[in-house]
Amino acid sequence: MENFDHIDEIIRQKFENFEPEPPAQVWENVRSSISQSPPPSPSGLMLPILFIATLLVFIGGLLLNYLSGNEDNASTLINRQSNLKTAGMISTGSTTEPAGTLQDAIYQTYQDNHLEQVMQTSTTQARVNTGQQEIKVKAPFQPVNAPTQTMNPGKAKKDTPPVPVTRGHWNPGLRQALAAGEITVADAVNYNLNPRDVRKLSGYQDYARNSIATWSIGAYFNPEVTNYHSADIENTVSYSVSVLPQMTINHFFIQSGINARFTHDKGNSAISYNRFLGTYDDVYLVTFDSTENGIVPTYFTEEVAVYDTIDHYAITETQASYTYLEVPLLFGYQYDFGRVSLFARGGPAASFLINRNIPVQDPEERARVVNVDYQVPTRSQVNWQLMFGAGIDYKLSDRISFGLEPTFRYALKSEYDLSGDLSGSAHSFGIRAGLNYKF
Amino acid sequence: MYTDKELIERCLAKDPKAQEYLYKRFSRRMYGVCLRFARNTLEADDILQEGFIKVFSYLKDFRHEGALEGWIRRTIVNTAINYYNSRVADWSETSIEKAETYSSSAEQILATISVNEMLKLIQDLPEGYRLVFNLYVIEGYSHQEIAEMLNISENTSKSQLSRARASLQQKIKQGK
Numbered sequence: 001m002e003n004f005d006h007i008d009e010i011i012r013q014k015f016e017n018f019e020p021e022p023p024a025q026v027w028e029n030v031r032s033s034i035s036q037s038p039p040p041s042p043s044g045l046m047l048p049i050l051f052i053a054t055l056l057v058f059i060g061g062l063l064l065n066y067l068s069g070n071e072d073n074a075s076t077l078i079n080r081q082s083n084l085k086t087a088g089m090i091s092t093g094s095t096t097e098p099a100g101t102l103q104d105a106i107y108q109t110y111q112d113n114h115l116e117q118v119m120q121t122s123t124t125q126a127r128v129n130t131g132q133q134e135i136k137v138k139a140p141f142q143p144v145n146a147p148t149q150t151m152n153p154g155k156a157k158k159d160t161p162p163v164p165v166t167r168g169h170w171n172p173g174l175r176q177a178l179a180a181g182e183i184t185v186a187d188a189v190n191y192n193l194n195p196r197d198v199r200k201l202s203g204y205q206d207y208a209r210n211s212i213a214t215w216s217i218g219a220y221f222n223p224e225v226t227n228y229h230s231a232d233i234e235n236t237v238s239y240s241v242s243v244l245p246q247m248t249i250n251h252f253f254i255q256s257g258i259n260a261r262f263t264h265d266k267g268n269s270a271i272s273y274n275r276f277l278g279t280y281d282d283v284y285l286v287t288f289d290s291t292e293n294g295i296v297p298t299y300f301t302e303e304v305a306v307y308d309t310i311d312h313y314a315i316t317e318t319q320a321s322y323t324y325l326e327v328p329l330l331f332g333y334q335y336d337f338g339r340v341s342l343f344a345r346g347g348p349a350a351s352f353l354i355n356r357n358i359p360v361q362d363p364e365e366r367a368r369v370v371n372v373d374y375q376v377p378t379r380s381q382v383n384w385q386l387m388f389g390a391g392i393d394y395k396l397s398d399r400i401s402f403g404l405e406p407t408f409r410y411a412l413k414s415e416y417d418l419s420g421d422l423s424g425s426a427h428s429f430g431i432r433a434g435l436n437y438k439f
Numbered sequence: 440m441y442t443d444k445e446l447i448e449r450c451l452a453k454d455p456k457a458q459e460y461l462y463k464r465f466s467r468r469m470y471g472v473c474l475r476f477a478r479n480t481l482e483a484d485d486i487l488q489e490g491f492i493k494v495f496s497y498l499k500d501f502r503h504e505g506a507l508e509g510w511i512r513r514t515i516v517n518t519a520i521n522y523y524n525s526r527v528a529d530w531s532e533t534s535i536e537k538a539e540t541y542s543s544s545a546e547q548i549l550a551t552i553s554v555n556e557m558l559k560l561i562q563d564l565p566e567g568y569r570l571v572f573n574l575y576v577i578e579g580y581s582h583q584e585i586a587e588m589l590n591i592s593e594n595t596s597k598s599q600l601s602r603a604r605a606s607l608q609q610k611i612k613q614g615k
């Protein structure tokens with residue numbers, strides 16, 4: 001025994017500082033396996049639906065615009081002569097998918113190769129896929145043990161999950177689970193698939209990961225300054241908030257969603273009104289009740305405002321507020337540099353005016369407004385723009401990133417009534433900032 | 440650069456730099472282990488890859504009760520065991536009296552050969568012999584532990600070791 005111990009010690013010492021350099025490809029394979037994103041959550045399924053719905057709205061907007069032609073310009077003119085005859089009330093006059101077949105093909109190729117490999121293990125040549133390239137190596141004769149059930153012994157059993165599959169044999173369930181994202185390559189390893197199989201799967205998943213769209217959603221805030229080509233319109237400041245789902249394939253992405261933009265125009269309101277002179281109590285009902293003291297009358301009255309019959313005029317400054325619902329369809333490219341990625345995007349956007357509000361200030365206290373003539377630019381109901389931007393995205397975590405992006409917007413069709421003097425397109429500059437969540 | 444604790448925390452937070460640092464810190468030593476258990480470099484690559492995927496997958500289970508390197512080494516060894524255990528066609532017990540001692544000439548040769556020559560000798564051992572030889576002689580496990588790990592009896596472990604030693608001695612003599 002002493003002899004053995006001595007020799008064992010010699011052997012141990014020989015390997016004490018034995019630290020050869022492993023091939024770089026091993027780390028690449030490990031890295032690709034451990035950096036896989038988790039399977040998409042069920043809530044992620046809502047994004048494609050939302051995206052398709054947005055796309056439909058966009059296409060619907062195109063059709064609507066095509067069918068309506070220039071009619072919308074005429075129909076969107078603000079009613080400048082809104083006669084208001086309601087006594088005692090002031091009205092603002094407000095218009096009141098990687099295709100399954102491809103995956104199957106890949107899997108079938110894999111399966112064929114794998115079966116071939118199993119069948120040929122009794123020969124002296126085996127084909128080994130190193131992930132990057134396929135090389136042929138001479139392998140020593142190895143007898144084939146017909147499907148050998150993997151043993152799961154002692155300590156090894158404590159550190160690894162149960163072994164439900166047969167080593168060296170492809171389990172179709174695993175392929176489905178991998179394709180569905182239910183398990184990772186690391187899981188497949190733990191199911192004791194042959195590492196070469198795993199290496200192939202890793203390549204398969206790399207392919208799948210790069211080829212299958214990834215989804216994210218961003219929420220942004222975007223202040224802008226708009227410069228109109230017409231000298232009659234002052235530059236305006238607007239701001240918008242948007243929620244934009246994004247589909248990314250490799251470095252390219254397509255983005256659409258909803259953008260609410262708030263802007264305003266300064267103008268005047270020419271108000272025709274009657275002055276308030278006072279009130280009197282008008283008796284509208286009298287009742288008589290018999291009491292011990294005789295008949296007692298009860299008068300029911302209401303207060304009635306009295307106005308001057310002469311029309312007075314006043315011009316007050318006003319600020320008309322507008323809300324647009326915009327549906328952009330943006331195409332872009334992004335490139336990652338670690339935590340930072342640079343991107344550029346651009347595309348058309350349909351803009352729908354969904355709300356306008358023009359407040360009217362009282363020219364005098366309790367005056368009766370007879371007529372309001374709004375002297376503000378009239379805006380079209382639908383207009384088209386081209387949006388461009390290029391910016392930087394900084395990953396705050398695996399899923400959340402912060403984006404900052406200078407933006408440029410060019411109006412293809414004026415936001416204003418083309419029949420007036422306010423025709424001409426406009427362009428805007430802005431800064432868009434927001435958070436992006438990757439599913 | 441990192442303490443073990445920091446390194447683990449960063450790896451668990453999926454910090455790619457930390458993951459790469461952990462791999463680079465331990466991969467050379469573990470590759471040496473893999474080469475001893477494997478028949479050739481291709482299989483050693485497979486074991487190393489599979490082993491490190493397990494390391495990163497189960498790092499959250501590391502209890503900080505011992506050194507990180509020891510835990511990683513045990514994971515790699517277990518991976519190698521899983522890789523080869525099922526391939527051992529015959530664990531049948533054989534006579535233990537195969538190699539009671541190394542001959543003095545074999546002992547002298549063993550002391551002078553290079554680590555690569557020694558590695559080749561071990562790699563050429565049959566699966567069962569190699570597994571038990573590595574676990575007992577170099578990794579320092581007892582026969583009882585090896586029996587548990589490989590799901591074999593203690594006597595089988597002893598007989599495999601004995602045969603491994605005999606085989607080694609024979610190869611040394613042949614190569615002399």
